Amino acid sequence: MTKSLHPGAWWAWALLLATAATRTTNPLLLGLLLGVAAFVVAGRRTQGRAFGFFLRLGLLVLAMRLLFEALFSSPLPGHVLVRLPSVPLPSALAGLRIGGAVTAESLVSASYGGLQLATLLICLGAANSLASPRRLLRSLPGALYELGVAVTVAMSFAPQLVLAGSRVRRARRLRGKSTSGLRGWVASALPVLQDGLESSIELAAAMDSRGFGRRGVVSAARRRATSSALLIGLLAVAAAMYGLLATGSPAVIGLPLLLGGSGIAVAAVLLGGHGVVRTKYRPDSWGAAEWLVIASGLAATLGVVGAGRVAPGSLHTSAYPIVAPALPWPAVAGIALALVPALLSTKPRPQARQVETGELIGAAR
Amino acid sequence: MSLAIASLVGIFAFAWPFLLRRPSSSGVAHSTDAPWIFLVVLPLLLIVVLAEISEGGIDAKAIALLGVLAACGAALRMLGGDVTGASPVFFLLMPAGRVLGRGFGFTLGTLTLFGSALLTGGVGPWLPFQMLAAGWTGLFAGCLPRATGRLEVLLLAAYGAVAGLVYGAITDLWFWPFSTTGLSPQISYVPGQSWLTNLHHFWAFYLTTSLGFDIPRAAANAALVLVAGRPVLSALRRAARKAAFDVVPEFAESR
Known part of the structure; x- marks a missing residue:
């Protein structure tokens, strides 16, 4: 069986892992989630750079979090590691404090929070590198x-x-005009824009002559029904938001x-799609493997939620006093099940060629 | 109509830290859930709005123009880099919203950020919020009062400066509750406090962290519009006239 999985399945898997990460600040569980995401990406990614970018972003978030904690926070009491010089600020900043004592407890607490955000980001990075966005778009x-x-x-x-831009800049240089500075930059960007508009x-x-964007015949009643259903749904969501937020509403x-x-x-939205008449080139199928991937992601989420039920308090590790994090078994089992996609016997296939629009642009030129 | 409702929900999504105040026990539960609820609801909201906008069917010319302008925006975004905060994306959004209308401006704003996120593999929880904020930038550029010539460019430049600051503030707002829980109470979101207190905290957070990024962005927006606003406007008007969109083109204000 050589077929690549549906991109939607990867996104669902990664979002379920991210949901698991939002439920816990236990560093061991977060580390396990990170390990699972990295392992699956290492085995099955289709485009490499995205995961590294998100990994760096996660580290940056963690570092920022620690820096903020050290600079701006009023620390938890405990073991003082270092005393930074503190700076008095104007009263417009409402008694904000910069510098002062930094305690081990507050740094540990901040690192748990930062690790949670970083895990969340890295799970999304896994989705970015596992699923091709072009295929999801289809x-x-x-x-x-x-x-x-x-x-x-x-x-x-x-x-x-980008090619057009370098062409225009070369032409400007040949004419002896400058391409640096704001004016030179604008003067070479404008022909690119005009060319693009043309x-x-x-x-x-x-596209028109090839029937692109053509719609099937949809009865007026049906169009009205779709449109008003969209509006009613939006209104309901707006009212629900108000209900959730406003004071005093039931x-x-x-x-x-x-x-x-x-x-x-x-x-x-689904109903409105019936007005479009088109066929798909190499449609992505949704089979047992996709369901299995989603189920393994769900196992991680349920495992973490279940651990909260079985052993309350094991999901949030206390930073004051500093204690060793617990390792609840339902969460570990669930997260281990999320490794299943790495073991599926399918291999990533090179991305299907984009025929439709790319060729049309070529044809128009 | 749908844009208005969606914008209302969007305002809730950004501004919930100031609006949420329920002293009962359920309020405490919601104040921890609220950010996650919005993370889920906002992508759905964007899908619905975009479906509603394209409900009547978009013709091939609008699709092609949207695609090309979104590509220009994405290329500009990669060129500029978000390091200093001065990103030239908005420079194209504002004239496009002004010339081609509110709905087009909104759609272009959302698609530009979506497309550039796909190109760079940067799809994350921030994306829906950025898409909505950029959509608003295009939308309100379409709502500016009528003006011609020099005045129009000045108007757009002033709008660009304001939009750069507001964009920075509201895209900060979405992660502010996440990034500061457990930090010093003077700059973090405190659930259950009055909106005025939280607004004050946010102001302190904004001043200390992101104003340095937003002022270059606002200045760059205004400067770019002043330098290149007029030729871009006229290029867009020319394209709109040639493509003959549904709106009747105005020949009077060609300069």
Whole structure:
């Protein structure tokens, strides 16, 4: 079996891992989650650079968190590590304090919080590097079809713009005009923009003549129904937000209204997609392997939530006093199950060639 | 209409730290859940709004123009880099919203950030918030009063400066409750406090952390619009006239 998994399955898996990370500040569990994400990415990624970027971002978040804690916070009492010189600030900053004593307890507490955010980011980085965004774009619901095409146009057009930019700059240099400074930069960017606008009109003509963006016949009643369902869903979500936030409104209406409104809106989006008549080139299938990937992600989330039930307090490690973090077994078992996608016998396949819009741009030129 | 409702929900999504105040026990529960609820709701909201905008069907010219302008924006974003905060993305958004209308400006703002995130592999929890904020930048550029010539460029430049600051402030707002829980109470979100207290805390946080990034952005927006605003506006007007969109093009103000 050589097929690559549906990108939606990878995103769901990563989001479930991230959800697990939001439920705990236990550094051991967070470390396990990080290990699982890194292991799966190492075995199955399709595009490499994204994960490294998110890894660095996670480290940056952790470092910023520690720095903030050391500079701005009023520390937890405990073992003083170092005393920074403190700076008096004007009263407009409401008694904010910079510097002062830094305790081991407050640094540990900050590192737990920072590690949680970093884990969250790195789980998303795993999704970015496991699932090809272009393929995810192809499985957008039909109601967003046109905008999906616009994004595809943008993504195949951006590299051409860079080429056009260097062409214009070379031409300016040959004419003996400067290409540096704000004015030179603007003067070489404008022809690129004008060129892009020209070719967008040519592209539109090419798309029109090939029936791109054509819609099927949808009855007026159905269109009205879809449109009003979208509006009702939006209104319900707005009302639910108000119910959740405002003082004094009955608390019970908030969440059901939110779920109901979102449900209506999602249904309307799916319904609206029937107006689009098109076929897919190499459609991504959704089979048993995809369900297995989602189930393994769900195991991690349920394991962490279950650990909170079985051993209350094991998910949040105390920083005052500093104690060794617990290792609750349901969470460990659940997170270990999330490794399953790495063991699936499927191999990543090179990305399917983008025929549609890329060739049209070529045809228009 | 749908834009207005969605913007309302979006304002809730950004401003909940100031609005949320329920002294009962359920309020405490929600104040820890609220950020996660919005992280889930906001992508859904964007999908619904964009579906509603494209409900009547977008013609091929609008798709092509959206795609090309979003590509220009994404390329500008990569060129500028977000290191100093001075990112030239908005420079294209504002004239486009002004010339091609509010709905187009909103859609272009969201698609530009989405496309550039896909190109650089930077899809993260910040993306929906950035998309919404950039969409607003384009949307309100379409709502500016009528002006022509020099005045129009000045108007757009002033708008650019304000939009740069506001964009920075509201994109800070979404992670402010996350990044500061457990920090000194003077700059962090304190659940259950009055909105005025929290606003004061946020102001201190904003001053100490991100104003240094936002002032270069605002200045760069204004400077770029002043230098290149007029040719960009006229190039966009020319394209709109050639493509003959649904709006009747105005020939009177060509300069």
